[in-house]
Amino acid sequence: MTKASLILFLLLPGASRASEAPEEQFRRGLDAAGARDYANALSNFEAALATDPDNLRYANEYRQTVIRSKEYDRSLKFFDKLVTDHPNSANAWLNAGFALIDKMPVSGAVTQAILANTALTRFTNSIKLQPTIVALYTRGADYLYWPRVFNRTPLGIADLEEALKKQKAAEKQNYFFKTWVALGDGYWKLDRIEKAVAIWKEGLKEFPGNADLQARLNKGGDELKAYMDDYYDFNKRVDTDVRFLWEGQKGH
Amino acid sequence: MVRTSNGSTGKRRSKFGWAVTIAVAAGVLLGAATIPDQGLWFRDITRSAGVAKKHQKRTFNNVYSSIMDGYSALGSAVAAGDYNGDGFEDLYVTNTAAGTKNHLYRNNGDLTFTDVADEAGVAIGNDAHNASDDALWFDYDNDGRLDLLVVRMGYSKLFHNLGNGKFEDVTKKAGLYKHMNAITAIAFDYDRDGYVDVLVGSYFQNIDIFKPSGPRFFPENFETANNGGGLTLFHNNHDGTFTDVTEKAGLKSSGWVLDVGHGDADNDGDDDLYVACDYGTDRFYVNNGDGTFTDKTESAVGFDTKKGMNVDWGDYDNDGLLDIYVTNITDEYMREGNFLWHNNGNLTFTDLSRETGTYDTGWGWAAKFFDYDNDGWLDLYVVNGWVSAGKESYLPDIFAMLIKPGVDYADARNWPPMGRKTMSGYEKKRLFHNQHGEIFKDEAPRQGMDSIRDGRGIAVADFDNDGRLDLFVSNVGTEPYLYHNVGPRNAHWSQFVLEGTKSNRSAVGAQVRLTAGGRTYLRFVNGGNGMASQSTMRVHFGLGESKEIGKVEIRWPSGATQTLTGLSPDRIYKIVEGEPEAREFVAKARK
Numbered sequence: 001m002t003k004a005s006l007i008l009f010l011l012l013p014g015a016s017r018a019s020e021a022p023e024e025q026f027r028r029g030l031d032a033a034g035a036r037d038y039a040n041a042l043s044n045f046e047a048a049l050a051t052d053p054d055n056l057r058y059a060n061e062y063r064q065t066v067i068r069s070k071e072y073d074r075s076l077k078f079f080d081k082l083v084t085d086h087p088n089s090a091n092a093w094l095n096a097g098f099a100l101i102d103k104m105p106v107s108g109a110v111t112q113a114i115l116a117n118t119a120l121t122r123f124t125n126s127i128k129l130q131p132t133i134v135a136l137y138t139r140g141a142d143y144l145y146w147p148r149v150f151n152r153t154p155l156g157i158a159d160l161e162e163a164l165k166k167q168k169a170a171e172k173q174n175y176f177f178k179t180w181v182a183l184g185d186g187y188w189k190l191d192r193i194e195k196a197v198a199i200w201k202e203g204l205k206e207f208p209g210n211a212d213l214q215a216r217l218n219k220g221g222d223e224l225k226a227y228m229d230d231y232y233d234f235n236k237r238v239d240t241d242v243r244f245l246w247e248g249q250k251g252h
Numbered sequence: 253m254v255r256t257s258n259g260s261t262g263k264r265r266s267k268f269g270w271a272v273t274i275a276v277a278a279g280v281l282l283g284a285a286t287i288p289d290q291g292l293w294f295r296d297i298t299r300s301a302g303v304a305k306k307h308q309k310r311t312f313n314n315v316y317s318s319i320m321d322g323y324s325a326l327g328s329a330v331a332a333g334d335y336n337g338d339g340f341e342d343l344y345v346t347n348t349a350a351g352t353k354n355h356l357y358r359n360n361g362d363l364t365f366t367d368v369a370d371e372a373g374v375a376i377g378n379d380a381h382n383a384s385d386d387a388l389w390f391d392y393d394n395d396g397r398l399d400l401l402v403v404r405m406g407y408s409k410l411f412h413n414l415g416n417g418k419f420e421d422v423t424k425k426a427g428l429y430k431h432m433n434a435i436t437a438i439a440f441d442y443d444r445d446g447y448v449d450v451l452v453g454s455y456f457q458n459i460d461i462f463k464p465s466g467p468r469f470f471p472e473n474f475e476t477a478n479n480g481g482g483l484t485l486f487h488n489n490h491d492g493t494f495t496d497v498t499e500k501a502g503l504k505s506s507g508w509v510l511d512v513g514h515g516d517a518d519n520d521g522d523d524d525l526y527v528a529c530d531y532g533t534d535r536f537y538v539n540n541g542d543g544t545f546t547d548k549t550e551s552a553v554g555f556d557t558k559k560g561m562n563v564d565w566g567d568y569d570n571d572g573l574l575d576i577y578v579t580n581i582t583d584e585y586m587r588e589g590n591f592l593w594h595n596n597g598n599l600t601f602t603d604l605s606r607e608t609g610t611y612d613t614g615w616g617w618a619a620k621f622f623d624y625d626n627d628g629w630l631d632l633y634v635v636n637g638w639v640s641a642g643k644e645s646y647l648p649d650i651f652a653m654l655i656k657p658g659v660d661y662a663d664a665r666n667w668p669p670m671g672r673k674t675m676s677g678y679e680k681k682r683l684f685h686n687q688h689g690e691i692f693k694d695e696a697p698r699q700g701m702d703s704i705r706d707g708r709g710i711a712v713a714d715f716d717n718d719g720r721l722d723l724f725v726s727n728v729g730t731e732p733y734l735y736h737n738v739g740p741r742n743a744h745w746s747q748f749v750l751e752g753t754k755s756n757r758s759a760v761g762a763q764v765r766l767t768a769g770g771r772t773y774l775r776f777v778n779g780g781n782g783m784a785s786q787s788t789m790r791v792h793f794g795l796g797e798s799k800e801i802g803k804v805e806i807r808w809p810s811g812a813t814q815t816l817t818g819l820s821p822d823r824i825y826k827i828v829e830g831e832p833e834a835r836e837f838v839a840k841a842r843k
Contacts, residue, residue: 108475108557109586110654117655147584149645235587 022048026058033061038069046078053086059095060242063102067237072103083122090129094138097122098240101142105237112234116145133170133179134242136163141182144189145234157186175244177207184216188228292700293624293739294723301734302365303357308349309729310383314463318669319470322646324348325639325706326385326435328726329784332711333389333398334359335413339839341713341788343724344369344400345732346377346384353377354384354402361839363716363736373419374400374411381462382406385455386709388780389789390439390448392426393492394757401450405433405461408452412492427493432458433481438780440514440523441756441809442501443543447488448756448779453509453527454481464664471508472662474654475557477531479662480508502545507532513563513781515574516763517552518599521811523761526576526593528560528783534578534591538599553601558588562783566621566630567774569689572765573597574776577632579616579783583676585647590616590634609692610634610684615676618783622712622721626743626794628773629686635707635725639670640677646670678704681725705730709785714792717839719745719822721792726784744795744821746804749837750777753829754810761809764791768821769798795821804834 029044045062052058066075079096086092097119104112123139136159143156160183167176180203188196197217204213219227230236298304310324311317327348332341340359347354354377357365369375377384386403393399397413410428411419423429433456439448457479459469471477482505486494498504507529514523517538525545527535536552537545549555562579569575573595580588589611593601605611613619614636621630639646649668653659659666680702684692696702705727715722720737727733746766750759760779765772773793780786795801801821806814808829816834819825824837 109581109588110474111557113585113651114654117651147647149585149647150651233587235589 022051022055022058025051026055026061029058029065030061033065033068038065038071041065042069042071042074049078049082049092050085053082053089053092056091056095056242056245059091059098063095063099064241066099067102070106072099072106075099076103083125088129090126090132090135093122093126093129094135097126097138097142098242101238101240104234116142116234131162131166133163133166133176134245136160136166137179137182140186141178144182144186145232148189153186153189157183157190160186172206177203177210177213180204180206181210181212181216184213185228185231188216188224291698293737294699294701294735295738296700296733297363297736298731298734301363301736302367303343303345303355303724303734304731305345305347305355305367306731307345307726307728308347308352310348310350310378312462316464316467316664318671319664319667320461322639322670322675325728326708326784327383328708328728328732329384329386329403330709330711330724330726330732331387331389331400331780331786332713332724332788333786335389335398335400336417337397339837340717341715341790343711344374344387344389344402345724345726346387346402348378348383348385350378350380350383354387359715361716368417372417373421374402377402377404377409381460383462385435386437386784388437388439388450388786390450390760390779391756391758392439392448392450392488392494394447394752396751396757398758401428401437401439403434403437403452405435405456407431408434408437422492425492427495428486430484430496431460432484433461434484435481436509436511436783438512438514438778440760440779441488442485442514442523442539442545443487444522444755444761444809444811445488445490446752446754446756446810447490448758448760449488450486450494451503451512451514451525452484452486453512454484455508455510455530457481457506467664468660468662470662470664470667471531474531474661476533477508478506480506480529480531482506483509483512483527497543501543502540502547503537505535507535510561511563511781511783513565513576514761514779515565515576515776515781516761517574517595518597519573519763521807521809526563526565526578528563528578530559530561532557534558534560536601548599552599553591553593553603556591560591561617562619564620564782565776565778568592568621568630568632568686569594570629570771570773571595571689572772572774574774576601577610577619577621579613579619579634579636581615581676582612583614585651587612590619608690609694613682614679617708618710618785620710620712620723620782620785620787622723622787623686623792623794624683624721624737625685625739626720626745626796627686628769628771628794628796628798629689631686632682632684632692633701633710633712633723633725634682634684635710635727636676636681637679637704637706638676639674640679640704640706641674642672644673646673646675649673650675677706680704681707701735703727703733705733709783711785711787713788714747714790717824719747719824744798746793746795746801746819746821747824747837748791748804748834749789749824749826750791750806750808751826751828752808752810754812755808755829758789759808759829760789762791763807764793765805765807766793766795767802767804768793768795768800790824 025048032041100115100119140159143152146152184196184199307328312320329346343357345355353375356369388401389398400411412422435455436453487497511528517524522539525537558580576593578591592605613634619634683696709726711724723735725733752759825834
């Protein structure tokens with residue numbers, strides 16, 4: 001097992017040292033969410049996370065339930081406390097960042113900017129603790145949403161290049177195509193079109209038939225610009241559901 | 253049977269040597285011989301028309317001047333109206349810098365204008381304590397002559413039209429001498445008592461922005477600010493005076509108002525209101541028909557967090573219901589998107605801006621519905637751009653303030669200086685051609701209308717009475733544009749000048765439904781809708797290929813209805829409330 005995949009493995013829920021109690025709370029949370037008893041579901045997920053703050057699966061289900069119940073402020077408050085109580089929990093920081101991104105579609109334009117910026121700080125804290133492929137990809141992709149005037153695209157490319165390096169050294173995962181997509185997008189945003197196309201093509205070699213990569217390569221000029229503008233429209237919900245980490249193809 | 257407005261039939265030649273009398277019909281007028289230049293439908297005639305005087309921005313001489321410079325990128329407004337009753341639409345254009353004068357451009361009838369503001373007594377607009385922001389023509393005393401309200405941050409001014417080319421300042425006498433940071437005004441008869449009332453929208457709260465006593469006069473937040481100037485409704489007392497009835501009418505508010513627009517959303521005979529607010533929620537007020545309004549924002553459009561700049565009403569899809577177009581900020585850093593509120597007919601609206609292609613017009617300001625090609629579908633012209641200055645962007649400065657924890661936005665001292673920086677500048681204007689009410693296609697580049705000046709107001713009017721609608725665009729800190737419509741003459745049209753008798757004399761609020769070619773079109777007389785501008789009060793219809801007009805139904809503000817038949821296209825008619833016949837409208841102008 002390579003170092004990168006070891007790090008990833010350590011972050012996956014199966015590897016977290018969950019005691020029975022949080023797992024039981026998580027199950028109760030899932031049942032309540034299934035029954036649309038969101039208040040009960042959120043309480044159970046919160047209890048589980050308070051005990052196991054690094055558990056990606058708990059946090060993911062919690063955030064998906066928050067989106068369904070529109071309890072964004074509760075979620076932000078909860079994650080604020082979680083990272084205060086567990087400042088060395090890399091996944092808590094990562095999810096605290098995701099929680100901010102989750103609120104963006106229901107926020108005004110200025111609040112969106114504040115949320116996105118705060119999320120970057122949280123992703124950085126996560127990377128400082130554990131520079132995983134997922135965390136690097138997440139921060140790198142976040143940088144790509146920023147207007148060019150902020151000059152954050154090169155930072156995004158740096159993160160994504162680093163993530164790609166780690167990917168190449170790790171066992172291939174289905175979701176790795178995302179890094180190829182985003183890295184190409186970064187170069188496209190810097191008007192380095194040839195480089196962008198080369199990255200997407202290389203990604204397509206790794207992931208033949210991938211729809212996201214193919215869509216970019218099938219377009220050019222204004223059509224591609226319109227596609228990218230739409231793709232990076234921050235009024236649209238960014239998919240922060242990371243279930244694909246343990247469910248195979250999810251995330252395409 | 254058609255009579256001329258002076259009672260005679262056919263053309264009339266003035267007995268005065270200086271007068272040119274023109275029977276207004278297609279092909280008769282000055283523009284008749286014009287051929288589109290290289291396919292352009294609009295020709296920039298700003299300089300040849302004599303209306304090219306540059307707008308001058310306000311500068312502030314106080315401790316907040318470094319940020320106020322951004323806010324001084326306003327005040328370039330235009331109002332079209334036939335103040336001297338010669339049948340040609342004139343223009344009042346505002347300036348903003350202290351010591352500068354506003355302009356009253358009298359239309360000479362030959363696509364030239366003469367600035368007569370000084371001799372008319374309406375030139376003075378801007379001084380140390382007042383800055384013009386908008387202008388409004390309206391006949392407040394029903395004497396048949398358009399009076400003038402100069403909307404100012406400070407004290408607005410009401411000028412009574414004396415009928416001899418001169419105006420008298422009657423602000424105090426009329427009860428309108430009230431300090432407000434007014435930025436927009438419309439005149440409409442909200443209680444249908446036969447006199448137009450005045451609704452004023454104010455941006456800043458009621459402080460002296462030229463000499464503020466404290467620093468906390470900026471918006472408290474960017475999305476739901478409620479420390480702005482709000483609305484003020486002045487009821488017309490029928491004796492030349494007005495009374496502030498804002499609270500009684502249910503319009504008390506404190507938003508950062510940038511524009512207001514009236515229109516009858518539910519076709520119940522009285523006009524409802526849409527209010528566009530910066531830094532927060534637009535408002536929709538339903539007229540209860542008893543002199544009061546009810547805030548129905550939530551059910552009608554929902555609460556938004558955007559930066560509403562413009563309100564114009566028009567039936568863009570010809571379904572017999574007035575829709576609303578609102579501009580917001582759409583840029584790489586803030587994708588608010590405009591609203592094209594499609595009227596669902598039950599006092600609710602659905603935003604179809606994305607579906608129709610009218611969503612993104614940059615940092616939008618005025619936008620006006622008008623049928624520039626006379627095909628029967630209302631097109632849209634939209635101006636935009638906040639500050640076009642140096643290469644450096646102001647955005648990172650604003651952003652740095654936003655992410656500071658606990659910053660008090662209301663405190664002007666916390667806002668970064670703007671200097672020579674640009675924000676949402678050099679944006680191209682949009683001329684949206686309406687494709688049968690389904691989608692709009694931007695024709696601005698093709699028609700030479702995609703200027704990158706910072707636009708603010710748009711006055712739509714047929715300045716040469718040739719049946720094709722022209723545009724005057726006010727730009728901030730630079731010259732305006734006068735676009736003469738020289739498009740092909742292959743479509744028919746009809747225009748109506750309405751005169752109320754029981755209704756207010758200018759017939760503001762009157763709805764006209766014209767049936768031709770199997771389709772019924774709805775247009776109405778609007779009393780100044782649109783950011784920093786007022787378009788013609790004439791009702792214009794593009795008729796496409798229809799060579800006959802079936803009928804014309806007028807619903808007057810008084811409630812009376814009138815149906816006329818036997819009218820011909822390609823004519824301007826004057827219709828007086830209660831008179832069974834339309835008169836052919838006659839224009840006369842002096843060179």
